[in-house]
Amino acid sequence: MIDNGSSADILSARVYDELRLDRKDLEPFHVPLKGFGGAEVRSLGTVKLPVRFARAVTSTHALKIKFPTEFGVRELRGSREMARRANLSIFKDKAGMETLNIFEVDRKVQEDNPENFELDPRDKTSREKEEPTKSVILDETEPDKTCHEDMLGIDRSVISHNLAVNEKCKPVVQKRRSFNPERSAAIKEEVSKLLAARSIREVKYPEWVANVVLVKKKNNQWRMCVDFTDLNKACPNDSFPLPRIDQLVDATAGHETLSFMDAYSGYNQIKMHKPDEEKTAFTTDQGLYCYTVMPFGLKKATYQRLVNKMFARQIGRNMEVYVDDMLTKHITADRHTDDLRETFDVLVKYGMKLNPTKCVFGVPSGRFLGYQVHQRGIEVNPEKIQALAKMVSPRTLKDVQKLTGCLASLSRFIAKSTDRCLPFFKALKKGKGIEWNEDCEKAFQALKDYLGQTPLLSKPETGETLYMYLSVSEAATSSVLVRQEDEIQKPIYYTSKALLPAETRYSPAEKMALTLITAAMKLRPYFQAHKIGVYTNCPLKLILQKPEVSGRLTKWVIELSEFDVEYLPRTSIKAQAVADFVAEFTEPSIEVARMMVEQNKKVFKWQLRVDGSTNTHGSGAGVVVSTPERDSVECALRFDFKAINNQAEYEALVAGLKVCTVLGADEVEIFSDSQVVVNQVLDEY
Known part of the structure; x- marks a missing residue:
């Protein structure tokens, strides 16, 4: 039961389990709930969940909710009289009620008063564990306030x-x-x-x-940047390697406690090389100015060099850093x-300042590099799902490009994303303009439905064997990398x-090999660190082996x-997410041999030649299998038992x-010189 005007939204334990939510995410809630009958009910806990009801628009003030239907916009109205009575009853009983303070989801350290710091109620640590964390944070935020005037920067x-x-x-x-x-005033401000x-x-x-x-920023304020296009052309490219986002996210998932930190105007804490300061000059109505600190928009990975140097002993052990995301x-x-104290010691040593309003400490989950990470694994960012759910059907080239860009950032979570997005790619073909047809609309709505239940991605453990399923369609190749835990494939x-x-003209077997090599190149870190078992019936x-x-x-x-790749016959699939991948859109790989026969006359069928024999020294059989290639x-x-000639022929066939x-x-042509075996297999006698 969900009511945006109610003090509590109720979800039954059965529905919670059917939503495949983990009970570990429940926060303890010790205040009993009282129903209309007066009976008290103890809850299992509280949890924050995103809720979406079609494209409904609600108004608590007007007690109305409007939502679109196939018959037009419909409206639900609440009773003002009942709302008044409910409010009066709440105020009447308030003095005798037990109350619970619920803080905001984002934990913040107020710059002007660090003592107002509150720990997030989502944190499952006990009060004894919360206090040391709070103490560490306050110790580091109390000495001075973080503001532009106080930033000395990195030496x-x-x-x-x-x-x-x-x-x-x-x-x-x-x-x-x-x-x-308006813009001139924003520049002046x-x-x-920056001068101050x-x-x-x-x-x-x-x-x-x-x-x-x-x-323009999201809060409708202006962000001032400088167009360093010409200056960047005169600067050499920096080949300093940035960390792979996928590896950082995998390294973060599976940890019980996380703290997210953001540097205060991080780039501006690095000073410019003195002789290069005047090269960053820019013009305004007030005059000509140049940067004494590193501005945004310049080439080179100076900031990543800095954080790699600062946290060299922590990265990979108890810390991950990607540019200014720590x-x-x-x-x-x-x-x-x-771990926090060790991190703060490094920050103090180098003089780097944090932005306390953007830091979150001691939480079980959070958003890192566009993903939602927690102890159970990796999930898609809910904001991206919500943005796609609210997106209307594209009508222009820019709209379709925006859609495909959003889906590209979610491709790790989407099974056979290319197949699902194929109508969009066709709509973008050069020379044809934008043709948003019925196929595009169906694919668009199907994607919205699919993204409403994206799978939870797991994190591979060091040294374990991973497994891969391959899939080939007429226009795309797809794969899914899985790990096995408690006989469940995740x-x-x-x-x-x-x-x-040119690749569409490959033979089916070559397409399967192409699928494997494509996955291996894209997922190289996984292939290098783990043994990979490839499930395929091809x-x-x-x-x-004979290329x-x-x-x-x-x-x-x-x-x-x-x-280290091992090829395995496809067995029963032990996870619904993987089963859906194998089932949808796929030309089943068990039919690859049949496809090869039908593709052109040069491809042969599977052939099996068997022969069994027996003599005074014993009995045995010979088997020769010829593949379509x-x-x-x-x-x-050689049999360890005595057998007559016909028995040896049957054993050879089996x-x-x-x-x-x-x-x-899948389809085999069998050759045997035993009429008994041949006629019995053909049901002739």
Whole structure:
């Protein structure tokens, strides 16, 4: 029961379990609930869940809710008289009621009063564990306030931003742009702040001059940037490697306690290299200024170099850092305060300031690099799902590009994303304009339904064997990487790739091999760190063992040789998310051999030749299996029991069929010189 005017929204335990929610996420709630009958009920706990009801619009003040239907907009109205009576009864009984203070979800440290800091009620640590965490945070936030005027920045002896401008490049002075009064006022205000913070200074006769650019923020305020396009062209590219986001997210998931930290104007805490300051000059109505600190928009990974140096002993152990996003983690909550203190010691040593209003400490879950991470695994960011759910059907090129961009950021969670998005890609084909047809609309609505129940992705454990399922359709290849836990297969990563025109003409077996090599290249860190078992009913092992028939197969074999890959026959699937991946859109891989026969006349069927014999020395059988690619598998068997000739022929047939099953054959042509065996198999006698 959900009521935005009620003091409590009720969800039964049965419905909670059917939603596949973890009871570990429930927070203790000790205040009993009293129903209309007067009986008290003890709840299992409280949990914060996103709720969406179609495209309804509610108004608590007007006691109305409007929502679209196939018959037009409909309206539900509440009773004002009942609302008045409910309010009166609440105030009447308030003096004798037991109350519970519920704090906001985001925990904040107020800059002007650190004592007002409150720990998030979602944190499952006991009060004894909360107090040390609170103490550590207060110790580090009390000494001084974080503001522009107080920021001394990182000492130049540690690091500074060096442009390394190519001397052969001619300096560029951009033509001054004009702004309307509103934007001019915003520029003037920002320049005043930067001057007060000593982040910029006035400059005379600069050789490089850029214009300012204003960008509207979500809160309708203006962000001032500088157009350093010309200056960046004169600077060399920085090849310093940034961490892989996927690896950072995997390394974060599975920890009981997390703390998220954000540097206060992080880039501005790094000083410019003195000789390069005047090259960052920009023009405004107030005059010419240049940066004394590193501004946004310049090339080079100076900030990542800094944090890698600062937290070198912590990264990978109890901390993860991606540019200015910092996270402290621990498997259990009892040692998290020690990790925080170690992190704060480093921050104090280097003089880096945090923005307390954007920091969250000691929580079981949070958003990191666009993902929702917690102890159970990785989930999609709810804000992205909500944005797609509210999105109307695209009508312009920009709308479709925006949609495909959003879906690209969610591709890790979407099984066969290319197949699902194929109508959108067709609508974007050059020369055809935007054709948002019925197929596009169906795919759009199907994606909304699918994203409403995206799977929880698991985190691989060190050294464990991972498994992969492959899928091929007419236009795309797809795969899913899974791990097995308690006989349940949990997805880790979904991949998908559209086939190029030349790739659509590959044989089905080559398409399956292409699917594997594509997944291996995209998921290289997983393939390098784990043994991979590939579930397929296609004879990939035989195909890749004799790649001399195709130059591209030879190349793929070389690329796969660095990984530990084992090919396994597909068995029963032990997870619904994986089962859906295998079932939907797929040309079932068990039919790959049949597809190969139908594709062209040069491809042969599976052939099985068997022969059994017996003599005075014993009995045995010979089996030869020929694959559609003309590869042969030969087996010789010697029986440990006495058998007549017909029994040996039957044993040879059974052994040969077992070999074909392991190889993934679906349709087999059998050859035998025993009329008894042949006629009985054909049901002739």
